[in-house]
Every structure is written in structure tokens, then in C-alpha cells.
Amino acid sequence: MPSQLPALNQWVDEVARRTRPAHVHWCDGSDAEHAALVARMEATGDLLPLSPDTHPRCHLHRSHPSDVARVEHLTYVCTRDPRDAGPNNHWMEPAEAHAMMDALFDGCMQGRTLYVIPYCMGPVDSPLARCGVEITDSPYVVANMRLMTRMGAAALARIERDGTFVRGLHSTGELDPNRRFIVHFPEELAIQSYGSCYGGNALLGKKCHALRIASWQARTEGWLAEHMLIVGIEDPRGEVTYVAAAFPSACGKTNLAMLIPPPAFREQGWKVWTIGDDICWMHPGPDGRLYAINPEAGFFGVAPGTGAKTNPNALAMLDRDAIFTNVGLTADNQPWWEGLDERIPAFDWQGRPYDRANGPAAHPNARFTVSARQCPSWSPKMDDPNGVPISAIVFGGRRESLVPLVMQARDWNHGVLLGAAMASETTAAATGAVGVVRRDPMAMKPFCGYNFGDYFSHWLSFGHRGLSLPKIFHVNWFRKGADGRFLWPGFGDNLRVLEWIVGRCRGSRGAVETPVGLLPRRADLDLSGLALPDAALDALLSVDPAGYHREYAAIGEYLDEFGDRVPGALRLEHRKAVALLEQAAAGSAPRAAVG
Ligand code: SAT
Numbered sequence: 001m002p003s004q005l006p007a008l009n010q011w012v013d014e015v016a017r018r019t020r021p022a023h024v025h026w027c028d029g030s031d032a033e034h035a036a037l038v039a040r041m042e043a044t045g046d047l048l049p050l051s052p053d054t055h056p057r058c059h060l061h062r063s064h065p066s067d068v069a070r071v072e073h074l075t076y077v078c079t080r081d082p083r084d085a086g087p088n089n090h091w092m093e094p095a096e097a098h099a100m101m102d103a104l105f106d107g108c109m110q111g112r113t114l115y116v117i118p119y120c121m122g123p124v125d126s127p128l129a130r131c132g133v134e135i136t137d138s139p140y141v142v143a144n145m146r147l148m149t150r151m152g153a154a155a156l157a158r159i160e161r162d163g164t165f166v167r168g169l170h171s172t173g174e175l176d177p178n179r180r181f182i183v184h185f186p187e188e189l190a191i192q193s194y195g196s197c198y199g200g201n202a203l204l205g206k207k208c209h210a211l212r213i214a215s216w217q218a219r220t221e222g223w224l225a226e227h228m229l230i231v232g233i234e235d236p237r238g239e240v241t242y243v244a245a246a247f248p249s250a251c252g253k254t255n256l257a258m259l260i261p262p263p264a265f266r267e268q269g270w271k272v273w274t275i276g277d278d279i280c281w282m283h284p285g286p287d288g289r290l291y292a293i294n295p296e297a298g299f300f301g302v303a304p305g306t307g308a309k310t311n312p313n314a315l316a317m318l319d320r321d322a323i324f325t326n327v328g329l330t331a332d333n334q335p336w337w338e339g340l341d342e343r344i345p346a347f348d349w350q351g352r353p354y355d356r357a358n359g360p361a362a363h364p365n366a367r368f369t370v371s372a373r374q375c376p377s378w379s380p381k382m383d384d385p386n387g388v389p390i391s392a393i394v395f396g397g398r399r400e401s402l403v404p405l406v407m408q409a410r411d412w413n414h415g416v417l418l419g420a421a422m423a424s425e426t427t428a429a430a431t432g433a434v435g436v437v438r439r440d441p442m443a444m445k446p447f448c449g450y451n452f453g454d455y456f457s458h459w460l461s462f463g464h465r466g467l468s469l470p471k472i473f474h475v476n477w478f479r480k481g482a483d484g485r486f487l488w489p490g491f492g493d494n495l496r497v498l499e500w501i502v503g504r505c506r507g508s509r510g511a512v513e514t515p516v517g518l519l520p521r522r523a524d525l526d527l528s529g530l531a532l533p534d535a536a537l538d539a540l541l542s543v544d545p546a547g548y549h550r551e552y553a554a555i556g557e558y559l560d561e562f563g564d565r566v567p568g569a570l571r572l573e574h575r576k577a578v579a580l581l582e583q584a585a586a587g588s589a590p591r592a593a594v595g
């Protein structure tokens with residue numbers, strides 16, 4: 001028997017009986033296994049080798065053109081009681097979903113190899129880590145899972161010790177959008193995905209397990225599974241402050257996670273360490289602080305826009321052992337995307353000779369997959385089984401108007417309201433319209449595996465457990481002026497905002513109270529070396545009470561969708577926020593300096 005765990009062997013047998021593969025292969029994660037897999041994919045054209053001179057052991061994968069992003073409209077959470085999935089999820093009755101998926105999986109792996117991928121989300125020796133097994137018929141998925149997770153023999157040994165694992169079943173199917181479903185059964189700790197090989201739909205350790213299923217597990221076990229990057233910010237004295245930050249997909253999490261400070265800060269000794277760029281699991285530690293691990297081992301980042309100015313660390317990690325999906329290609333076989341440099345590519349992401357008339361060379365959601373260890377700002381703390389203590393939690397959306405550059409929540413409950421009130425303009429990371437503002441609480445709209453009302457209660461519950469909780473902030477890098485241009489330079493200069501956040505955590509930076517939270521005054525931010533017009537800074541650091549009053553009315557209506565599942569304490573916070581805005585509109589709001 002391939003594993004020491006009868007339940008696992010039995011499940012693999014059951015799946016093989018249904019899907020009828022030509023072969024079954026248990027992945028051990030070895031180099032030899034990887035080499036054989038890559039050779040096979042090169043032979044079938046699944047992977048195209050890139051220039052060995054500039055990009056050794058790198059490959060290009062071209063997806064089916066209809067399979068380039070997450071499909072939220074085809075993603076389901078199947079709980080016995082629909083109210084447990086909540087209005088934030090598409091729901092299907094579990095028995096009906098099983099019947100539908102069983103029919104799709106029937107015989108679907110004929111002539112293919114069934115791969116069994118044991119994986120561990122988090123350091124294999126970490127009590128905070130959790131394991132899963134993904135069965136797939138896609139070698140591309142295996143190669144990506146090898147970069148994104150700790151998979152193979154060590155993960156299997158842990159699964160055998162734990163005796164429990166999340167069951168993920170994936171098949172390429174026909175890549176037909178009409179026969180494509182991503183289905184979760186949180187009560188069974190199971191995921192089934194059919195008809196897509198795109199990252200978030202097919203690498204089941206990522207959004208399906210580490211967010212949708214893990215958020216459910218976290219709620220029952222008393223921790224948090226969040227759509228957040230994790231960074232360590234080292235000050236000139238060598239002290240490192242850890243920050244977790246939630247942004248929707250394709251809003252700059254990878255860039256922020258690998259930030260290189262502006263020159264003046266760098267000279268003083270500031271440095272940013274990367275722990276994670278997408279997912280954060282936080283558990284209360286013995287000292288009452290929240291300790292975070294990055295459950296992943298690699299980065300699945302958006303390629304377009306990644307350049308020498310926006311993310312030099314990413315470029316430095318992408319010149320070897322990486323998989324590029326749906327990027328363009330230069331005449332000398334190098335990967336290329338918009339925002340990389342001024343060269344003109346020879347082929348677009350569909351392999352057609354490049355023609356500007358066909359649109360961008362790289363798909364706007366083209367991705368790279370790479371091991372985190374290749375990142376120059378990689379922190380060895382990424383492998384620390386105890387995780388890192390989080391001092392600040394940051395929420396942020398993509399908002400061209402209204403929302404200031406940065407604000408701090410008055411306390412934990414107010415911070416939960418700021419998170420619940422998040423909204424962001426949609427991006428190419430999911431199919432559907434781009435640029436439409438939608439509510440996206442804690443950047444978890446597509447990823448929370450249960451009712452948002454219960455999720456808000458879970459967040460609030462941390463406030464009465466006697467913990468030393470992180471301070472909560474909200475940022476917006478995407479504010480635009482009347483001319484449609486961004487007001488804030490972003491990227492490395494975002495450290496100026498992080499430095500204020502770190503200062504607030506340590507009690508060394510001032511702020512002013514406003515109806516929506518604590519904002520820095522101009523003098524509270526270190527803007528040295530930054531040429532920013534006064535008018536831009538004024539706009540970035542001001543609050544529009546009338547506009548915010550309308551925003552909070554919309555937030556109230558949004559909360560109403562969750563009916564009696566919305567916790568009273570959140571309603572209370574919302575009423576407080578509205579009252580403060582009304583006082584401000586009447587000219588009687590406090591604007592007291594608090595430090
Ligand atoms: O598609 S993924 O979920 O893997 C990436 C993202 O959308 O954040």
C-alpha cells in the first residue's frame with residue numbers, strides 16, 4: 001500500500017475506480033520525479049522551455065484561452081444548511097453537488113495519469129500547519145503544487161501522523177466553461193474541482209484549502225485564515241515589526257510583500273523581509289499575541305506590471321526555475337509582459353505573432369510561479385514553526401476616490417468594522433467586469449468558506465479573549481486626482497506609510513482623530529526625498545464627511561444582507577461611525593490630536 005493511512009489509500013482507490021486513470025502515481029516530491037514530469041510536459045507541449053541562457057529551467061505554459069482566471073460564479077460552498085454558507089457564497093445542496101460532480105468525474109481520467117499529491121500548508125514541523133492531499137490528472141498542477149506547497153514524502157509522513165487531511169479532487173476535464181465547477185464541502189473537509197487548470201481553481205492547496213476550508217476550520221478551532229501578505233519591517237536599530245495586510249487579488253500584495261525602501265530609508269538601514277504574499281494563518285500564542293505563518297511555500301504572482309521599478313526583488317527571483325503562465329514571448333525565447341521593459345515581444349500569450357491590434361501580449365492575469373526561497377527578501381522566519389508575532393493588521397482596497405491614504409482604527413471592534421466595510425474595484429484575477437467597486441470585506445469576498453455574518457462574529461470574538469491584539473489600519477494606494485492619475489507614488493514609497501504604522505504600534509508617532517479613524521498629519525509622515533504636491537497630500541490625508549456618510553449608508557445596506565447573522569457589536573460600531581459623521585457634517589466633530 002502506498003501510504004500507512006488506510007483512509008487515504010481507500011479514498012485514492014475510490015477515486016481511481018470512478019475516474020479510471022491509466023496509471024496512479026504517488027508524488028514523493030523528489031528531483032527525479034520533477035525532472036521526469038517536466039520532460040513529459042516538454043514532449044506534450046504543456047511546458048515550453050524558455051531561453052536556457054537567460055532563464056535556466058524556466059517554462060512557459062499557455063492555458064486554454066477560456067481558462068485564465070478564477071471563476072467565482074462557478075465556485076460553490078456546499079453546507080447542509082444554506083445559511084451556513086451565507087449570501088456571500090454560491091450554495092448547492094451537498095448531495096446534489098456530489099451527484100453532479102460524480103457524474104463529471106466518471107471516467108474522466110481515462111488514458112491519463114492520476115497523481116496523488118500529499119502536501120502540507122505551513123512548515124511541516126509547525127503545530128499551526130494543516131495538511132491535505134490533492135488528486136489531479138494535470139502534471140502542470142503537480143509542478144505548480146511543488147513550487148507552492150511543501151509536498152511529497154515529508155508531507156505524507158505528517159499526514160500519517162496526524163491521521164487527518166483535506167481531500168482535494170481535481171480533473172482537467174474538457175476545459176469547457178460549461179462543464180467547470182469548483183465545489184467545497186467544508187463539513188467533509190473536501191474540495192472538488194473540474195474543468196479548469198488555472199491557479200486558484202486547480203492548485204487546491206491555495207484558495208480552496210488555505211482560505212475557504214481553512215477559514216471554516218479556523219472558526220471552529222479559534223484562529224484566523226486570511227487573505228493577507230506578511231512582512232517583517234526592520235528599522236535602523238535592527239528591530240523587526242511584523243505586519244499582515246489584506247488586499248483583494250491583483251492589488252499589489254506581492255509588490256508590497258517584497259518592497260524595497262526608498263533610498264533615504266535604505267541608507268538609514270530600513271529593510272523589508274518577505275514572509276508571505278497571499279495567505280496568512282494567525283493563531284493566538286502562549287503570550288496572548290497573534291502568531292502568523294504563511295501556509296504557502298511559493299508565489300503565484302501577477303506578471304504584468306512587474307518591472308525594475310515596481311518590484312525588482314520579483315524580477316531577481318524570476319530568472320531561474322520558474323513557470324510563467326500566459327505571458328508573451330520575445331524572439332529569443334524570453335518571457336515578456338507589459339510593464340517589464342521596452343522590448344517588443346514576438347508572440348502573445350496565445351502563441352500568435354504579436355500584433356498590438358489583438359490586445360496586450362501577456363494576458364492581464366498572466367502569472368509566474370516560483371519558490372519563495374528565490375526571493376532576495378526571503379526571510380528564514382518563513383520556516384519558523386512558531387510563526388511570527390503580528391503587531392499590525394492592514395486592510396486595503398483599490399479606491400480611486402473618497403478613501404484616505406491611511407487611517408488607524410480606534411480599537412479592535414472599530415478595526416473589524418473597517419475590515420468589514422472594505423470595498424475595491426474588481427481586477428482581472430477573476431472573470432467578469434473589471435473596475436467595478438464591490439464590497440470585499442477583509443478581501444475575503446471570494447474566499448470566506450462560511451457566512452460573513454458569522455465571520456464578523458469570529459473576528460469580534462478575539463476582542464474578548466484577553467489577548468494582546470495587533471492594531472488595525474486601513475490604507476488606499478489607489479486614490480486618483482481629477483486628471484485620472486494616481487495621487488500617491490506607491491511601491492517603495494509605501495514604506496513611508498508602513499513606517500507610520502510601525503510608529504503607531506510603538507507609540508512613537510502622532511495622529512489626529514477624525515470621524516472615520518486616526519489619520520496622520522503631514523508632519524507625522526516621513527516624506528523626505530519625496531516630491532509630492534501639497535494638494536495631493538491634502539487630498540490623501542483628508543476626510544470627506546458627506547461622501548463617507550453615503551459610504552456608510554451603503555455599508556449598512558450591505559450588512560443588512562446578512563440579516564440576523566450580523567453581530568450586534570458590529571451594528572453598534574456602524575451606528576457609532578454614522579453618528580460621528582453626522583456630528584462632523586454639523587460642524588461639531590472632534591479633530592483632536594492624539595499624540
Ligand atoms: O487565482 S489565485 O487565487 O490563485 C490568485 C488570486 O486571484 O489571488
Ligand code: MN
Binds near residue numbers: 249250
Ligand atoms: Mn490572492
